[in-house]
Amino acid sequence: MSGHGTPIPMISRKSGPLSGTADVPGDKSISHRSLILGAMAVGETRITGLLEGQDVLDTAKAMRAFGATVTDHGGGEWSVQGVGVGGFSEPDHVIDCGNSGTGVRLIMGAMATTPIAATFTGDASLNGRPMGRVTDPLALFGTQSFGREGGRLPMTIMGAADPVAVEYTLPVPSAQVKSAVLLAALNAPGQSVVIEKEATRDHTERMLQGFGAELSVEETPEGRRITLTGQPELKPQDIVVPRDPSSAAFPVCAALIVPGSDVLVPNIGLNPTRAGLFTTLQEMGADLTYENMREEGGEPVADLRAKFSPNMQGIAVPPERAASMIDEYPVLSVVASFAHGVTDMQGVKELRVKESDRIDAMAKGLRAAGVTVDEGPDWWKVTGLGADGVPGGATVASQLDHRIAMSFMVMGMASQKPMSVDDGSPIATSFPIFEPLMADLGAQIVRANG
Numbered sequence: 124m125s126g127h128g129t130p131i132p133m134i135s136r137k138s139g140p141l142s143g144t145a146d147v148p149g150d151k152s153i154s155h156r157s158l159i160l161g162a163m164a165v166g167e168t169r170i171t172g173l174l175e176g177q178d179v180l181d182t183a184k185a186m187r188a189f190g191a192t193v194t195d196h197g198g199g200e201w202s203v204q205g206v207g208v209g210g211f212s213e214p215d216h217v218i219d220c221g222n223s224g225t226g227v228r229l230i231m232g233a234m235a236t237t238p239i240a241a242t243f244t245g246d247a248s249l250n251g252r253p254m255g256r257v258t259d260p261l262a263l264f265g266t267q268s269f270g271r272e273g274g275r276l277p278m279t280i281m282g283a284a285d286p287v288a289v290e291y292t293l294p295v296p297s298a299q300v301k302s303a304v305l306l307a308a309l310n311a312p313g314q315s316v317v318i319e320k321e322a323t324r325d326h327t328e329r330m331l332q333g334f335g336a337e338l339s340v341e342e343t344p345e346g347r348r349i350t351l352t353g354q355p356e357l358k359p360q361d362i363v364v365p366r367d368p369s370s371a372a373f374p375v376c377a378a379l380i381v382p383g384s385d386v387l388v389p390n391i392g393l394n395p396t397r398a399g400l401f402t403t404l405q406e407m408g409a410d411l412t413y414e415n416m417r418e419e420g421g422e423p424v425a426d427l428r429a430k431f432s433p434n435m436q437g438i439a440v441p442p443e444r445a446a447s448m449i450d451e452y453p454v455l456s457v458v459a460s461f462a463h464g465v466t467d468m469q470g471v472k473e474l475r476v477k478e479s480d481r482i483d484a485m486a487k488g489l490r491a492a493g494v495t496v497d498e499g500p501d502w503w504k505v506t507g508l509g510a511d512g513v514p515g516g517a518t519v520a521s522q523l524d525h526r527i528a529m530s531f532m533v534m535g536m537a538s539q540k541p542m543s544v545d546d547g548s549p550i551a552t553s554f555p556i557f558e559p560l561m562a563d564l565g566a567q568i569v570r571a572n573g
Contacts, residue, residue: 135535442470
């Protein structure tokens with residue numbers, strides 16, 4: 124599937140019990156960062172288990188355009204011959220980041236303090252998303268940006284010739300913005316500081332330390348203070364990418380709402396800045412357990428076992444948990460539809476500026492399926508209808524958003540009538556094996572155009 128080509132309508136029908144093992148792809152966040160930091164190191168970084176979805180493949184192409192040698196050895200094995208911090212060369216063509224907000228924002232940060240120019244574009248969804256949240260802090264280093272009205276792509280970034288160290292407090296929790304600033308700080312002399320009032324996923328900090336950067340994290344009254352010393356020589360690494368908790372969310376949540384299901388999802392990264400969904404599901408009464416807990420590559424990992432849970436209750440999800448599960452609210456809202464009572468999700472305004480306005484997209488789709496949804500600028504509430512209470516029978520606009528499409532495919536597995544999406548092609552950006560993986564568990568998902 125491709126998020127750039129012909130739309131692929133998809134239908135999901137009521138399923139029998141889901142069972143088996145769901146080997147979900149590698150973590151998308153870590154895959155992006157492995158390629159980018161590998162390109163900024165000196166020597167060869169080897170990566171095992173890279174997510175080969177379109178978003179990550181677009182980042183690999185971008186790193187080649189900046190001068191790194193990126194090689195696909197097959198079977199998720201990749202290598203990156205880096206050019207060093209500040210070693211990027213000027214690309215000779217426009218950098219197309221497809222659907223990936225993470226990719227474009229991190230790459231902008233990585234080249235922002237090197238005196239080169241690069242022009243970025245993406246698909247219709249990405250070109251509608253605001254980039255000012257990244258270009259504003261990058262300007263503090265001396266970087267210039269020229270884009271469409273509202274700070275949108277296509278956009279040309281002029282890297283700073285004489286970058287300066289910065290201190291920046293994130294106005295809203297965003298791992299993408301934090302990471303862009305830290306990557307830019309790599310080629311700025313002196314110490315740069317990023318302060319986040321709420322912790323967001325910390326893969327960039329962990330991986331920078333692994334590559335040999337001098338980085339410290341301090342909890343202070345003003346928030347989490349991250350200090351990075353610029354112009355290090357990053358050392359190449361051997362990276363084993365854990366499997367993606369955001370992808371694991373879909374087979375896990377499907378198992379919870381389909382009667383008789385018992386699904387094992389192995390080797391899932393459980394970084395505490397990413398595992399909020401699983402904590403929330405357990406609080407709702409989900410039969411979700413961790414097995415074989417361990418640590419791999421500095422990240423906590425476990426196997427997840429999810430079983431049908433007909434007695435889940437709606438809860439108030441703590442707003443401070445939002446950053447650790449921001450991508451999982453769409454599929455959580457599907458689970459909430461099959462729970463009892465109201466699930467209240469607050470402090471989630473970031474959902475308004477994802478691949479789509481995810482609150483709006485999910486609210487429209489859930490209502491069309493017979494579920495009551497209330498919403499505001501940074502909150503929404505879903506009133507559950509119980510284990511077999513969701514009517515379904517709707518066709519939903521995926522709005523070029525992979526997580527919207529997959530969420531409604533999960534809903535169709537347990538709703539009374541099938542659920543359809545107008546375009547499932549964006550699923551390839553993050554979860555290219557979604558259809559065969561779910562089919563192997565017993566799901567009934569088909570492409571409407573054959």
